Amino acid sequence: MSTTVAPDRTTTTQPQTLSQGVRGYLERVRGGEMGALPAVLGLIVLCTVFTILRPAFLTPINIANLFTQGAQITVIAMGLVFVLLLGEIDLSAGFASGVCAAVLAVTLTVHGLPWYVAVAAALATGMVIGLLLGTLVAKVGIPSFVVTLAAFLAFQGVVLLLVRGGTNISIRDEVILAIANRNLPPAVGWLLFAVGVLGYAAVQLLRVRRRRMHGLPADPLSLVAVRVGTVAVVAGLAVYVLNLERSRNALIVSLKGVPIVVPLIVLLLILWTFVLRRTAFGRHIYAVGGNAEAARRAGINVDRIKIACFVICSTMAAVGGIVAASRGASVDPNTGGSNVLLYAVGAAVIGGTSLFGGKGRVLDAVLGGAVIAVIDNGMGLMGYSAGIKFVVTGAVLLLAAGVDAISRKRAAASGLR
Amino acid sequence: MSETTSTDLGVTPAGRGAPGSGPSDDARPILELRGVNKSFGPVHVLHDVSFAAYAGEVTALVGDNGAGKSTLVKCIGGIHPIDSGEYLFEGKPVNVHSPRDAAALGIEIVYQDLALCDNLDIVQNMFLGRERKNGIVLDEDTMEQMAAKTLQGLSVRTVKSLRQPVSSLSGGQRQTVAIAKAVLWNSKVVILDEPTAALGVAQTAQVLELVRRLADQGLAVVLISHNMNDVFAVSDRIAALYLGRMAAQVKASDVTHAQVVELITAGRSGDLGLTNGNGGAEGKEAP
Ligand SMILES: Nc1ncnc2c1ncn2[C@@H]1O[C@H](COP(=O)(O)OP(=O)(O)O)[C@@H](O)[C@H]1O
Ligand SMILES: [Mg+2]
Numbered sequence: 001m002s003t004t005v006a007p008d009r010t011t012t013t014q015p016q017t018l019s020q021g022v023r024g025y026l027e028r029v030r031g032g033e034m035g036a037l038p039a040v041l042g043l044i045v046l047c048t049v050f051t052i053l054r055p056a057f058l059t060p061i062n063i064a065n066l067f068t069q070g071a072q073i074t075v076i077a078m079g080l081v082f083v084l085l086l087g088e089i090d091l092s093a094g095f096a097s098g099v100c101a102a103v104l105a106v107t108l109t110v111h112g113l114p115w116y117v118a119v120a121a122a123l124a125t126g127m128v129i130g131l132l133l134g135t136l137v138a139k140v141g142i143p144s145f146v147v148t149l150a151a152f153l154a155f156q157g158v159v160l161l162l163v164r165g166g167t168n169i170s171i172r173d174e175v176i177l178a179i180a181n182r183n184l185p186p187a188v189g190w191l192l193f194a195v196g197v198l199g200y201a202a203v204q205l206l207r208v209r210r211r212r213m214h215g216l217p218a219d220p221l222s223l224v225a226v227r228v229g230t231v232a233v234v235a236g237l238a239v240y241v242l243n244l245e246r247s248r249n250a251l252i253v254s255l256k257g258v259p260i261v262v263p264l265i266v267l268l269l270i271l272w273t274f275v276l277r278r279t280a281f282g283r284h285i286y287a288v289g290g291n292a293e294a295a296r297r298a299g300i301n302v303d304r305i306k307i308a309c310f311v312i313c314s315t316m317a318a319v320g321g322i323v324a325a326s327r328g329a330s331v332d333p334n335t336g337g338s339n340v341l342l343y344a345v346g347a348a349v350i351g352g353t354s355l356f357g358g359k360g361r362v363l364d365a366v367l368g369g370a371v372i373a374v375i376d377n378g379m380g381l382m383g384y385s386a387g388i389k390f391v392v393t394g395a396v397l398l399l400a401a402g403v404d405a406i407s408r409k410r411a412a413a414s415g416l417r
Numbered sequence: 418m419s420e421t422t423s424t425d426l427g428v429t430p431a432g433r434g435a436p437g438s439g440p441s442d443d444a445r446p447i448l449e450l451r452g453v454n455k456s457f458g459p460v461h462v463l464h465d466v467s468f469a470a471y472a473g474e475v476t477a478l479v480g481d482n483g484a485g486k487s488t489l490v491k492c493i494g495g496i497h498p499i500d501s502g503e504y505l506f507e508g509k510p511v512n513v514h515s516p517r518d519a520a521a522l523g524i525e526i527v528y529q530d531l532a533l534c535d536n537l538d539i540v541q542n543m544f545l546g547r548e549r550k551n552g553i554v555l556d557e558d559t560m561e562q563m564a565a566k567t568l569q570g571l572s573v574r575t576v577k578s579l580r581q582p583v584s585s586l587s588g589g590q591r592q593t594v595a596i597a598k599a600v601l602w603n604s605k606v607v608i609l610d611e612p613t614a615a616l617g618v619a620q621t622a623q624v625l626e627l628v629r630r631l632a633d634q635g636l637a638v639v640l641i642s643h644n645m646n647d648v649f650a651v652s653d654r655i656a657a658l659y660l661g662r663m664a665a666q667v668k669a670s671d672v673t674h675a676q677v678v679e680l681i682t683a684g685r686s687g688d689l690g691l692t693n694g695n696g697g698a699e700g701k702e703a704p
Binding site: 214216280283287289294298299300411 | 494496515516517520526528530532533534535536537541545546547548550553554555558559561562578584
């Protein structure tokens with residue numbers, strides 16, 4: 001007990017070299033901490049298979065489609081991550097996005113108000129829904145499964161009421177339509193790419209420098225370079241492909257550039273990642289999901305955290321609803337219905353967010369959303385019916401949940417004692 | 418942030434007598450409960466319990482399983498509100514309604530179940546609920562440095578990285594993290610609920626040494642334990658709970674192992690303890 005230990009011994013598992021970093025990563029994967037690995041591998045395999053079977057898969061127009069197809073699900077999944085982190089579920093997120101989309105449409109068309117008022121109304125509706133759900137779960141103590149199942153049914157009715165019995169409301173507002181249907185000029189796409197990659201590199205390098213200055217172990221620069229390089233290559237490829245001409249007849253109408261919804265998703269990804277990883281609020285979300293009683297004893301207001309997560313989830317569902325309304329140029333009783341919710345939950349889980357709570361990232365929703373969009377799109381290209389698509393997506397979700405459960409077991413076996 | 422910075426002893430000569438303990442009451446308790454009752458619905462767990470802890474001393478809280486030790490500790494920590502009775506800190510009546518209230522007074526508790534978040538790392542657990550911030554951004558570096566310093570002060574050898582999740586730690590390491598979390602805040606009172614129950618021989622010795630060291634640094638330490646050897650090894654006073662009643666609180670030097678065992682199992686031992694099986698008032702010896 002009297003042997004003191006130099007701080008460098010207590011604090012060194014931070015990799016000192018790149019190979020150490022790789023080895024540490026492999027060790028974590030073997031120990032059951034898969035992170036993004038299954039989703040990334042799945043994406044590579046799926047894309048390869050679909051490209052071989054249907055070369056049309058890899059055309060610029062289809063890739064642009066992929067992004068806009070997956071946008072609504074991805075955005076809803078990002079919100080769901082917050083609720084899943086608590087170990088709760090929100091089955092109503094799909095129809096909540098429908099309700100908010102309907103509010104948007106009604107505000108625009110029936111009341112003839114400008115787009116920003118409509119967007120604010122939709123977001124406010126999402127917040128109120130989340131407040132209601134969260135309060136019922138946290139304060140009244142009804143299981144979230146039941147609360148949101150009831151809301152799932154009720155919101156389905158609310159959408160019907162809002163769009164007056166099953167007609168659809170078309171959206172003509174240019175700004176709303178632009179979100180999922182217009183593209184950034186190619187130069188702006190590259191500019192955003194440069195700003196994003198340089199910003200990411202700067203954040204990473206500053207972090208390494210600050211930690212070194214404070215005498216704390218920091219990632220080796222080679223590892224930082226690999227990370228920044230990966231982001232640059234992936235984002236660069238995406239921008240390049242999306243900037244290719246994808247109009248059949250470019251002389252009449254040119255169609256190229258990054259769809260506006262893509263930077264919107266990136267922005268939301270950065271915002272929520274910052275909230276989860278860099279703020280006390282985010283830390284407390286993980287704590288409540290990991291051990292609610294410990295969080296309570298640490299003086300954290302567990303109820304408030306839970307309510308806030310439901311508010312974030314439903315508000316993101318509202319954003320998803322706006323995206324869906326933009327893409328469809330209309331809102332009907334099925335906006336946010338059918339497979340939207342299950343796809344969104346699937347996206348979060350496939351990406352690596354645990355259904356048991358305490359583990360997950362907003363990035364998971366994006367990766368998982370990409371997997372779902374690729375399956376949906378690729379199988380559509382192969383001419384499979386909706387029935388087969390559902391079966392396959394269900395199987396993939398089950399696989400992801402299985403991976404989650406097994407990796408938990410592994411982590412428990414390799415971790416504790 | 419609710420850190421307290423002073424750990425002064427505040428020993429007042431010829432202070433008021435501590436509850437129950439006859440011999441040489443030269444100090445005023447830093448923490449004192451009087452006539453505390455606590456029920457969970459129909460279950461009356463604590464009956465008129467009085468208890469005191471002194472700066473610079475280890476007070477052992479002993480009692481059989483289900484006697485109410487953990488409940489008493491949770492009442493002190495603000496986890497459970499007390500139904501009736503007085504709660505005094507440094508001689509002044511205080512209201513403790515939440516863990517934050519207790520922490521603000523300088524009371525830290527290492528719970529029996531440790532109350533760590535398995536999915537968070539060591540630093541995150543140690544600062545949980547009291548994170549250091551720069552504006553709204555977490556100040557990870559300062560927290561990591563402070564955690565490293567505290568663990569170093571506790572001579573923790575076996576932890577590989579402060580950034581490893583708590584789920585990957587052994588029982589002894591988890592215990593150490595929980596203790597480090599408690600002493601990080603320059604607390605005045607540290608309460609440990611059965612800290613050695615799940616530990617091996619060597620780890621138990623380390624924890625006991627740590628307990629003694631904390632008291633020698635001027636903290637009031639409350640140690641809950643089942644093991645008489647542990648109790649007599651480190652404690653200055655012993656408080657025995659029997660079926661939710663305080664059978665006696667005495668100086669360790671004034672009693673024998675056998676007497677304490679009798680207090681635990683029967684609620685009385687000779688002149689010490691409850692006057693009858695369910696005496697209403699808190700147990701006092703009647704010399
Ligand atoms: N939250 C609770 N609700 C109801 N009964 C409880 C609760 N906590 C403890 N008890 C009861 O209080 C009694 C004392 O428990 P506890 O304080 O854990 O004992 P000890 O720590 O001395 O073993 C037990 O009978 C237990 O069942
Ligand atoms: Mg106990």
